[in-house]
Amino acid sequence: MERETLFIAFSTQKGGVGKTAFTVLLSSYMHYLDGKSIAVIDCDFPQHSIMEMRKRDSELVFSDPFYKRMAFNQFKEIKKKAYPVIASNPIDAIEDAEKLIAGSAEKIDIIFFDLPGTMNSKGVVKTLREMDFIFAPISADRLVLASTLSFASSLNENLITVGKSSIKGLYLLWTMVDAREKTPLYDAYTDAIDELGLSILNTRIPDTKRFRREMDETHRPFFRSTVFPPDKQLIKGCYIEELVAEIYQIINV
Template structure:
């Protein structure tokens, strides 16, 4: 059963105003940061009624922004009818570079509750620090392979060392996860991460080629419910909602 939508409006939670800002980000390519951003944005916006916006500031690619353009240009009568039936305006996708994040945030409607930022894969890009400093949560996708873990841990350590974001706002996300192979190792790695102050989300996302299908990774519609079975994504969506609720009730840990 899908849990009830959290109360996210600032008028009901006076301790926090403005949207919660989250980014899936890392320096290693192929970790699924953009895919996860779109899947989360579309599910929470279209299925859960949370007002979402997405900022695509991966200026060298703008893959999400360009995807929305393609989806709009290729829209046929059936797609237009589905949009009318859905009766929810598509969430806005704004594009730019990391240094543009403050101005892009100012362009959003006042009722936006969640902002997802698609970041570049290089921490040395101009304005990266500006974008990261605006986050409430940084979610770092990793696989359990040695190279992925080393790259992800070095990324988190760099964020910590140059004081871009408190460790309490950072989370590891196991992606492309195989329970039979990775379970024990992921548990051990989480214990090691905890020694440095880094937490992991409880949800672990298995490898699924179907997540890349246009039907599933749409910016205009949520992933079909049938694909959620044993996907780990339902748990992820619920956990993101919990982060939103906790953040609206109380600011994330600053340590």
């Protein structure tokens, strides 16, 4: 029987290209703005970055009247609590996800998995092979390109094409795109990626500092939060809406 909940991971072998940031951004966008039922399994052991972010966000909501009022108004409007974030590890991630599904009062549409940035971590391959879709952020940096293409090609050759996984699709995603870079450069890279038999999303995410903005005591607009969606003004020009729409089309949600 096919699982109703989709398992999705932003995964790469190179740090600093946004796998955790995209996991949080899309989870919050889909859950709070689009009405999807989302959960996150944070198996990036031992740092558990998303779990730590949830703790910081929750503390601000409980202690700061500004955020407390925001949370009240949000719940009043969308009738949804914050999505669950479960601290796990690559070995137990799938089992923890199945427990979460079994214990949920409502159907969970998507569970995002945040995995360590290396295939050498025990259990990573075991968890990746259970994903329905994998999105690998990539930038126009030779080291990042080489590492990510090696990672994607390995998954494609050893798991996907030989039918040894649940993976329905593996897609690269251009991120940290420098507006000063010429478009033909990315087109040339994309052609090379096509020749490797890999797929890449049409949406390209620009390099912008606004992705780093989290909730803080200044109450300025923020982009990353596990309890609120990204600020609508900050979303403009970041192509997050286009990215979500393209992913929905791929995963058929």
